[in-house]
Amino acid sequence: xxxxxxxxxxxxxxxxxxxxxxxxxxxxxxxxxxxxxxxxxxxxxxxxxxxxxxxxxxxxxxxxxxxxxxxxxxxxxxxxxxxxxxxxxxxxxxxxxxxxxxxxxxxxxxxxxxxxxxxxxxxxxxxxxxxxxxxxxxxxxxxxxxxxxxxxxxxxxxxxxxxxxxxxxxxxxxxxxxxxxxxxxxxxxxxxxxxxxxxxxxxxxxxxxxxxxxxxxxxxxxxxxxxxxxxxx
Amino acid sequence: xxxxxxxxxxxxxxxxxxxxxxxxxxxxxxxxxxxxxxxxxxxxxxxxxxxxxxxxxxxxxxxxxxxxxxxxxxxxxxxxxxxxxxxxxxxxxxxxxxxxxxxxxxxxxxxxxxxxxxxxxxxxxxxxxxxxxxxxxxxxxxxxxxxxxxxxxxxxxxxxxxxxxxxxxxxxxxxxxxxxxxxxxxxxxxxxxxxxxxxxxxxxxxxxxxxxxxxxxxxxxxxxxxxxxxxxxxxxxxxxxxxxxxxxxxxxxxxxxxxxxxxxxxxxxxxxxxxxxxxxxxxxxxxxxxxxxxxxxxxxxxxxxxxxxxxxxxxxxxxxxxxxxxxxxxxxxxxxxxxxxxxxxxxxxxxxxxxxxxxxxxxxxxxxxxxxxxxxxxxxxxxxxxxxxx
Numbered sequence: 001x002x003x004x005x006x007x008x009x010x011x012x013x014x015x016x017x018x019x020x021x022x023x024x025x026x027x028x029x030x031x032x033x034x035x036x037x038x039x040x041x042x043x044x045x046x047x048x049x050x051x052x053x054x055x056x057x058x059x060x061x062x063x064x065x066x067x068x069x070x071x072x073x074x075x076x077x078x079x080x081x082x083x084x085x086x087x088x089x090x091x092x093x094x095x096x097x098x099x100x101x102x103x104x105x106x107x108x109x110x111x112x113x114x115x116x117x118x119x120x121x122x123x124x125x126x127x128x129x130x131x132x133x134x135x136x137x138x139x140x141x142x143x144x145x146x147x148x149x150x151x152x153x154x155x156x157x158x159x160x161x162x163x164x165x166x167x168x169x170x171x172x173x174x175x176x177x178x179x180x181x182x183x184x185x186x187x188x189x190x191x192x193x194x195x196x197x198x199x200x201x202x203x204x205x206x207x208x209x210x211x212x213x214x215x216x217x218x219x220x221x222x223x224x225x226x227x228x229x230x231x232x233x
Numbered sequence: 234x235x236x237x238x239x240x241x242x243x244x245x246x247x248x249x250x251x252x253x254x255x256x257x258x259x260x261x262x263x264x265x266x267x268x269x270x271x272x273x274x275x276x277x278x279x280x281x282x283x284x285x286x287x288x289x290x291x292x293x294x295x296x297x298x299x300x301x302x303x304x305x306x307x308x309x310x311x312x313x314x315x316x317x318x319x320x321x322x323x324x325x326x327x328x329x330x331x332x333x334x335x336x337x338x339x340x341x342x343x344x345x346x347x348x349x350x351x352x353x354x355x356x357x358x359x360x361x362x363x364x365x366x367x368x369x370x371x372x373x374x375x376x377x378x379x380x381x382x383x384x385x386x387x388x389x390x391x392x393x394x395x396x397x398x399x400x401x402x403x404x405x406x407x408x409x410x411x412x413x414x415x416x417x418x419x420x421x422x423x424x425x426x427x428x429x430x431x432x433x434x435x436x437x438x439x440x441x442x443x444x445x446x447x448x449x450x451x452x453x454x455x456x457x458x459x460x461x462x463x464x465x466x467x468x469x470x471x472x473x474x475x476x477x478x479x480x481x482x483x484x485x486x487x488x489x490x491x492x493x494x495x496x497x498x499x500x501x502x503x504x505x506x507x508x509x510x511x512x513x514x515x516x517x518x519x520x521x522x523x524x525x526x527x528x529x530x531x532x533x534x535x536x537x538x539x540x541x542x543x544x545x546x547x548x549x550x551x552x553x554x555x556x557x558x559x560x561x562x563x564x565x566x567x568x569x570x571x572x573x574x575x576x577x578x579x580x581x582x583x584x585x586x587x588x589x590x591x592x593x594x595x596x597x598x599x600x601x602x603x604x605x606x607x608x609x610x611x612x613x614x615x616x617x618x619x620x621x622x623x
Contacts, residue, residue: 061536061617082540089538100533100620104249116238117538161537 265563347434
């Protein structure tokens with residue numbers, strides 16, 4: 001990592017507050033975080049620590065109450081819904097805990113979906129989808145529907161979907177949460193391979209043993225971040 | 234996301250829930266079927282009634298003499314005097330009596346019409362063989378007859394009637410012409426008829442004058458002025474007693490009939506339209522359920538970059554496809570039902586491409602209108618809340 005590289009994610013003094021039952025909850029309290037290209041960052045924290053909120057804000061699914069968020073050189077903390085959808089489509093590849101594949105669509109169609117929303121032509125789509133499925137080793141099963149695939153395979157389809165549009169960041173939310181230990185390990189190995197191949201990865205988990213596989217670990221507690229290893233935040 | 238992609242997605246979703254889709258479409262199917270079938274039958278009825286009225290003759294006026302005191306007819310001279318009115322093309326006084334007509338051993342009871350040479354033109358009769366009446370037949374009280382096609386076959390079978398003699402109330406009449414078949418109208422057969430010169434008719438039936446005068450107007454623009462002229466002349470003859478005669482205007486009858494059938498068509502269409510509306514509400518209902526069921530799907534789609542517009546079009550296309558498909562099925566069933574009814578009840582049926590197109594466009598439109606609310610609801614879902622939905 002060279003300091004001259006422009007950070008992919010730069011979060012400064014970001015806060016998110018909820019009103020709940022007349023009480024203000026500070027889910028994120030002036031959080032600052034920088035992620036450089038090629039990083040493999042794990043955010044660890046128990047439930048209720050604000051890690052889901054952080055993941056939603058980083059993933060542009062939610063907006064912050066105050067503070068700044070630069071994603072790939074763009075200030076995104078105050079954007080409107082449609083613009084955020086575009087950012088999600090182009091810059092972020094989501095890997096969810098429950099896979100979140102569409103049950104009615106085949107593996108191929110699931111991977112194709114973000115490219116459709118990006119407005120890519122049918123011909124180019126085909127090429128990119130097949131390539132993404134080849135990367136996760138499911139080229140032969142592309143016409144299978146999620147129910148016909150194992151949990152590990154489903155998660156790999158989800159990873160292929162995240163990879164298909166070639167986004168600068170992969171955002172994984174408890175990617176092994178719904179898998180048994182062995183498959184979970186396989187998926188984690190695969191994510192590490194992706195990082196080795198140059199993908200920037202932000203991993204969110206409550207499992208310390210999983211977070212150890214990341215290059216950097218950040219702990220979140222009561223809406224505040226603290227760096228465990230590597231350089232300070 | 235383009236249209237083809239959206240349609241593909243919509244049909245996939247419709248097919249994945251076949252029974253529900255069919256039940257949802259049922260409202261639209263019934264509505265469109267009703268619209269197509271009822272309007273086609275209504276237009277068919279209008280068409281056949283119009284054809285019947287027009288078969289009486291075009292631009293036809295009928296003068297009926299009801300009478301005042303002892304004068305309850307017009308003499309031939311008075312009737313022919315009406316010819317002076319501007320715009321009359323043909324004028325045929327007619328006196329109709331029922332009589333038995335005999336040929337050898339066969340006998341038929343028919344209407345014997347005493348009239349003049351213009352009757353065939355006014356009533357649009359064609360001569361099949363021989364000739365029609367001419368003025369000279371009237372002048373010389375000729376005992377000749379022209380017989381209708383049905384009467385000809387009743388009396389003569391397959392042999393040629395021309396030159397044969399028939400007995401009308403005991404007098405011998407020579408058949409000089411046979412009329413071409415004209416078919417039946419609501420007034421009975423036009424082919425069960427015998428025509429003789431008016432002057433001969435007055436003698437044989439011992440009745441002076443005529444009670445009916447048929448008038449054909451040259452152009453339809455002159456109808457009103459001719460009606461006015463007839464009224465003036467007749468009013469003079471009957472000294473202002475307008476109850477003693479009546480002038481029927483065929484186009485009046487036609488427009489009244491058209492009004493009635495038109496109103497009927499609109500009423501039927503309206504009822505059918507209401508059922509389409511109910512079908513639309515059914516679609517909205519199911520689309521709302523579908524949006525709730527698929528909240529998670531919407532969340533996923535939004536998370537990976539679907540914009541509001543993408544979700545909105547997806548659900549709109551789905552409801553449009555649903556109602557459009559219902560419309561197409563309804564058109565098919567409606568055409569079939571109309572044909573079935575028409576063959577079973579011997580009714581005429583008229584399909585108009587316009588109505589079919591309007592019904593289809595209307596059903597798609599219903600999909601758009603009633604799909605708008607659910608689609609908008611789906612598009613406005615927040616991605617994090619939708620993703621959290623179980």
